[in-house]
Amino acid sequence: xxxxxxxxxxxxxxxxxxxxxxxxxxxxxxxxxxxxxxxxxxxxxxxxxxxxxxxxxxxxxxxxxxxxxxxxxxxxxxxxxxxxxxxxxxxxxxxxxxxxxxxxxxxxxxxxxxxxxxxxxxxxx
Amino acid sequence: xxxxxxxxxxxxxxxxxxxxxxxxxxxxxxxxxxxxxxxxxxxxxxxxxxxxxxxxxxxxxxxxxxxxxxxxxxxxxxxxxxxxxxxxxxxxxxxxxxxxxxxxxxxxxxxxxxxxxxxxxxxxxxxxxxxxxxxxxxxxxxxxxxxxxxxxxxxxxxxxxxxxxxxxxxxxxxxxxxxxxxxxxxxxxxxxxxxxxxxxxxxxxxxxxxxxxxxxxxxxxxxxxxxxxxxxxxxxxxxxxxxxxxxxxxxxxxxxxxxxxxxxxxxxxxxxxxxxxxxxxxxxxxxxxxxxxxxxxxxxxxxxxxxxxxxxxxxxxxxxxxxxxxxxxxxxxxxxxxxxxxxxxxxxxxxxxxxxxxxxxxxxxxxxxxxxxxxxxxxxxxxxxxxxxxxxxxxxxxxxxxxxxxxxxxxxxxxxxxxxxxxxxxxxx
Numbered sequence: 356x357x358x359x360x361x362x363x364x365x366x367x368x369x370x371x372x373x374x375x376x377x378x379x380x381x382x383x384x385x386x387x388x389x390x391x392x393x394x395x396x397x398x399x400x401x402x403x404x405x406x407x408x409x410x411x412x413x414x415x416x417x418x419x420x421x422x423x424x425x426x427x428x429x430x431x432x433x434x435x436x437x438x439x440x441x442x443x444x445x446x447x448x449x450x451x452x453x454x455x456x457x458x459x460x461x462x463x464x465x466x467x468x469x470x471x472x473x474x475x476x477x478x479x480x
Numbered sequence: 481x482x483x484x485x486x487x488x489x490x491x492x493x494x495x496x497x498x499x500x501x502x503x504x505x506x507x508x509x510x511x512x513x514x515x516x517x518x519x520x521x522x523x524x525x526x527x528x529x530x531x532x533x534x535x536x537x538x539x540x541x542x543x544x545x546x547x548x549x550x551x552x553x554x555x556x557x558x559x560x561x562x563x564x565x566x567x568x569x570x571x572x573x574x575x576x577x578x579x580x581x582x583x584x585x586x587x588x589x590x591x592x593x594x595x596x597x598x599x600x601x602x603x604x605x606x607x608x609x610x611x612x613x614x615x616x617x618x619x620x621x622x623x624x625x626x627x628x629x630x631x632x633x634x635x636x637x638x639x640x641x642x643x644x645x646x647x648x649x650x651x652x653x654x655x656x657x658x659x660x661x662x663x664x665x666x667x668x669x670x671x672x673x674x675x676x677x678x679x680x681x682x683x684x685x686x687x688x689x690x691x692x693x694x695x696x697x698x699x700x701x702x703x704x705x706x707x708x709x710x711x712x713x714x715x716x717x718x719x720x721x722x723x724x725x726x727x728x729x730x731x732x733x734x735x736x737x738x739x740x741x742x743x744x745x746x747x748x749x750x751x752x753x754x755x756x757x758x759x760x761x762x763x764x765x766x767x768x769x770x771x772x773x774x775x776x777x778x779x780x781x782x783x784x785x786x787x788x789x790x791x792x793x794x795x796x797x798x799x800x801x802x803x804x805x806x807x808x809x810x811x812x813x814x815x816x817x818x819x820x821x822x823x824x825x826x827x828x829x830x831x832x833x834x835x836x837x838x839x840x841x842x843x844x845x846x847x848x849x850x851x852x853x854x855x856x857x858x859x860x861x862x863x864x865x866x867x868x869x870x871x872x873x874x875x876x877x878x879x880x881x882x883x884x885x886x887x888x889x890x891x892x893x894x895x896x897x898x899x900x901x902x903x904x905x906x907x908x909x
Contacts, residue, residue, distance in 0.1 A: 376647045393894055445859045446889035453892045458646050 357398065357467035357479050358439050358447035363431040364460025366405050383455040391439065391450065402435035431461060438467065496540025503549045504533060508634045509718075511550065513606035515557055516613075517669035522631060522659045524561060532556040550603060607632065608722040609669040611715075615683040616667050623658045624683065625690035630655060632718065633711055643694055643708050677726075685732050685788060688715045692736050709740050720775065730779035731789030737772030738795035741765040753899040761802040769799050790819045809839040826856050830863045834870075842873040861890040865900060872903070880904075 367377070384402075391397035406425040413420050425432065434456065441447050444466070451462045469478045508529070515525035532553045546552040613619075614627040626644060629635040641651035661667075672680040692712035716733040723729045745763035748754050776792045794815045800807050816832040829852050837845020849867055857863045864887035871880035884904035891897040 372647065372649060376649055379642075380647065390892065390894055394892070394897060442885070442889045448859070449861075449890050449892050459650065 356441065356443060357470055358441060358444070359463075359465050359467055360437040360439065360447070360451050360454060361433070361463040361465065362402075362435040362437070362454070362456040362460050363429075363463065364434050364456060365430060366432050366434070368405065368407075369430075380455055380459075387453065387455055388437075390453075391437070396439045396441050396446075396450065398438040398440050400435070400437045403433065406432040434460060438470075496545055497537060499545045499549060500533065500536045500540060503553070504634070507550050507553075509607050509610070509632045510603060510605060511554055511557065512631055512634075513610040513669075514554065514603055515561065516631070517604075517606040517609060518558075519561060519565075519663075520666060520669065521663045523656070523663075524564060525557070526631075528557040528560040528564065529553070531560050554603060605722075606669055607718065608671050611684055611719065611722075612671060612680060613662060613667055613669055615680075615687040616662075617680075617683065618665055618667060619658055619661065620654075621683070621686075623654045624687035626651060626655060627658055628687055628715060629691060629708070629711060633714060635711065681723075681726060681728065684719065685728060688712060688719060689732060689736075689788070691715060692739070709736075709743060712736055713740060724778075725782075727779040727782035727784050728786040728788050730775050731786055731792050734772045734775035734779060734792035735788050735795060737768045737775060738792055738799060741768035741772065741799070742795075747895070751895065752902075753895045755899075756798055757807070761799075764799070764802050766802065769802055772796070773799070785818070785822075787819065787823055790815055790822065794819070809835065813839040826852070826854055826860055827862060829854070830860065830866055834866050837870055837873075842870045846870045846874070859890065861887055864890060868900070869903070872906075 388397060388400050391400070409423075409425040411420075411422045411424065411426055437454070439447060439450060441450065444464070447464050451457065451464050454462055456462060467479050469476050471477065512522070512525055512529055515528060516522045519525060535556055536549070536553060540546075610631055611628060614631060615624045619627065626640045629640050629643075630637065637652045637655055638648050640655075641648040644651060689712070691708045694708055713733075713736050716729075716736045719729050720733040741764050742756070742759060744765065745759040746754055772792065773796055776789065776796055779789050779792070794812065797812050797815060798807055813832070813835040816828070816835045820828045820832050830849065833845050833848035833852065835845075836848045846867070849863065849870065852863075854860075864883050868880050868883035868887050871877075871883055874880075881904060884900060888897055888900050888904070891900060
């Protein structure tokens with residue numbers, strides 16, 4: 356079963372973090388995804404650039420609106436997504452609590468409803 | 481003064497820096513505890529002591545090592561604290577170098593001050609009070625162990641942050657907040673009296689145990705068992721030295737020695753996990769075992785059983801193999817039963833089920849496991865690993881495989897995961 360581990364955290368520009376701490380975290384993330392991959396549960400891991408690089412697109416209001424900036428301006432920003440294939444929620448939670456991002460951010464763990472394989476939507480079990 | 485210095489620079493005499501390192505290693509906690517107890521301000525005491533060390537580094541090579549280095553450092557640090565409280569501006573603005581030639585901070589460097597310094601034996605030992613402050617009920621439990629490691633063992637925040645798998649600024653912030661709380665709330669640097677001791681001692685024991693119980697760095701995805709093992713032993717030894725009449729203090733020290741003795745044997749040459757009952761006793765540390773068993777014996781003479789003594793006794797029962805004796809499964813089961821009666825944690829109950837299996841057979845163990853009936857069992861990896869082993873022993877292969885799969889899915893530690901995968905494939909063949 357697929358789960359998305361959605362990471363939200365304050366961005367580097369908003370908090371005081373040393374370069375050393377950032378590098379240590381990068382090493383930790385490197386080891387984390389290796390552990391996920393070794394266990395055969397990693398589908399993908401994407402860490403996003405800062406929210407000030409975001410652009411929103413919507414037609415919800417009837418016309419095209421393209422705007423600079425993120426969808427929601429919150430203290431914690433969407434920072435990345437890991438998609439895992441594990442047997443159940445408990446296994447997903449076990450991995451989420453080992454994520455380096457959990458030490459400074461919050462992980463939202465959600466089951467994937469439907470995903471794509473080769474251009475077709477495939478419902479998750 | 482300079483001519484003097486040349487004599488001290490001679491090869492046979494230790495250099496000022498070497499001597500300072502030796503003093504700091506042995507007496508840092510003692511000095512810090514005394515200074516902090518006088519003001520309840522650990523941060524100020526640390527700063528003052530760091531300043532005294534700095535002065536020693538700069539001064540001792542030239543002026544010679546004082547006859548009483550501990551007293552010298554204490555006097556310099558105390559004067560520094562006095563200056564600090566005399567002038568609030570002094571606190572933030574004056575760089576170290578500017579003070580070198582200025583009174584009054586330089587005064588203690590003079591020979592008279594050195595002669596006035598208290599002898600090492602006269603320096604009161606406030607380390608026990610400091611340990612009780614670190615584990616005071618008003619201090620957040622998660623920061624108690626880090627506080628002890630920093631104040632009593634002098635570990636820097638960076639090392640502690642690595643061990644606790646949090647970013648360094650996070651750990652530094654927690655430590656600073658805890659020290660501010662100690663000062664602001666007026667937590668006394670006092671050893672609890674006989675009446676208060678039963679309530680105040682357990683958190684101190686927990687905090688010392690906490691340094692040992694950091695199993696692995698959760699964020700790293702790699703296992704790092706016992707990263708603070710030496711530090712936890714040092715804390716437990718200190719506590720046993722300062723409170724030799726408390727059986728649980730001795731029990732904790734025994735437990736840490738007996739566990740540390742086997743740390744090197746938990747992984748084989750290939751880096752694969754080796755379960756306790758398959759470990760080669762030759763690879764256990766005989767000296768640590770001997771010391772642990774001696775401590776346990778001393779604890780048992782008080783005739784008051786406690787959690788740490790029981791856990792030490794369980795470890796000690798396993799160590800029978802180090803003496804060429806088979807482990808007694810019935811004795812082990814009995815110890816686990818008493819432990820569960822005292823502390824019915826999920827881990828303890830699952831461990832009891834495993835010992836029931838060893839003593840009375842896999843069916844009895846499985847029945848005990850089923851009887852636990854705790855909602856936490858579904859997510860509890862050791863419960864599934866134990867169930868898988870027992871089902872496998874009973875030849876119920878399909879159920880065993882399902883339990884192994886569940887246990888494996890809950891295991892993020894690659895070494896344990898690989899171990900369970902080997903076990904699973906063994907049960908298939």
